[in-house]
Amino acid sequence: MTTEVKPNSRERLLEAAATLTYRDGVGIGVDALCKAAGVSKKSLYQLFASKDALLAASLKEGAGAYVAGLLPPADDGRSPRERILHVFERLELQAGAPGFQGCRYLSVQIELKDQRHPASQVARRIKRNLTTFFRAEAERGGAKDPDLLARQLILVFDGASARAGIGADNLNGLVAPTVATLLDVAGLR
Amino acid sequence: MTTEVKPNSRERLLEAAATLTYRDGVGIGVDALCKAAGVSKKSLYQLFASKDALLAASLKEGAGAYVAGLLPPADDGRSPRERILHVFERLELQAGAPGFQGCRYLSVQIELKDQRHPASQVARRIKRNLTTFFRAEAERGGAKDPDLLARQLILVFDGASARAGIGADNLNGLVAPTVATLLDVAGLR
């Protein structure tokens, strides 16, 4: 077993940071984070150099579960088209869940403004990974212009997630046909 | 003439709020706003009930210029397709300008989280206006499903503006073909 039954202070802080910054924004105070984690500020600053470092670490260590919940398993038998659509099905599912506020990585970048902020850099890397997945599947599926298709898909992903996050759209009947259209035109059968 | 040569305190505050909250986020302090506007806090709180009210008013009164800079003039001779594409051309232009941080109305809603915040409600209304424009042009152009097309267009608009705003994409060669594809499939000649 690699999983801990009893999360340590570090893990509880990462979890609290993930939960509270997603719900309340990156402006959340360290007092609130420590309280939610049941950890003293002293311990926080022994484990992390700063609040920014905690935030960046929280994003980074949550990335694995995030992409795992979004991407299809590697080398399942399905076609690139199906594998791409899988991602958007998962997004639509997430968007319907209570408490959904949009893609946390996009939100963090928008809230922080500063692109050089460590958490912003982590977020950018994760987004780039998703784009890379799209681009690989596009190429594998024989898309006319894999780069263009990948950019279109991540654009739709971020747009859909943002609009659902602010409650402007519930995505019902929107994402699947839009993605299908882009895949069709790109020649992804 | 309706334009003032000498902006009064109220206008300077609205302008400062627009500039600074866009650049630094809604977390900007009232001291900084007052300093930038050259207005005392006393005057601020005579003119506006709260910082939130100032922010909401700033968004609301900037909306006219915003949509005017985005939408084509009413009843120019052009086709719905051209009029829709016009909006995305303007967006691409904005995105290339220095200091572009994405659509301010989307950013405000993401930063505030709370949908009931007065500024968030103003932002939502403005976005709805843009969607209404898309939907009207879609219908006028004979789109198969005007509602769907309008939702697709605003999704692309927000996605493109967000991704350009965080520096993840420069939109070159992306937005126009994507929108064109959606218009084609919707039957908008």
Next chain:
DNA sequence: ACTACTGTAAACCGATCGGTTTTCATTTCG
């Protein structure tokens, strides 16, 4: 039992938050 360590709780630091009030120089007007 004694020491050494761990980590929580809480005091504390200077800075800043949103917001109110006081001060005072300037302008406006009778």
Next chain:
DNA sequence: CGAAATGAAAACCGATCGGTTTACAGTAGT
């Protein structure tokens, strides 16, 4: 000229910010 109104500057308020430090309870190792 003198009174009233305006508005900027800044002090002030309690609260909170990110971050440090102290104090102390618990627990291990010997």
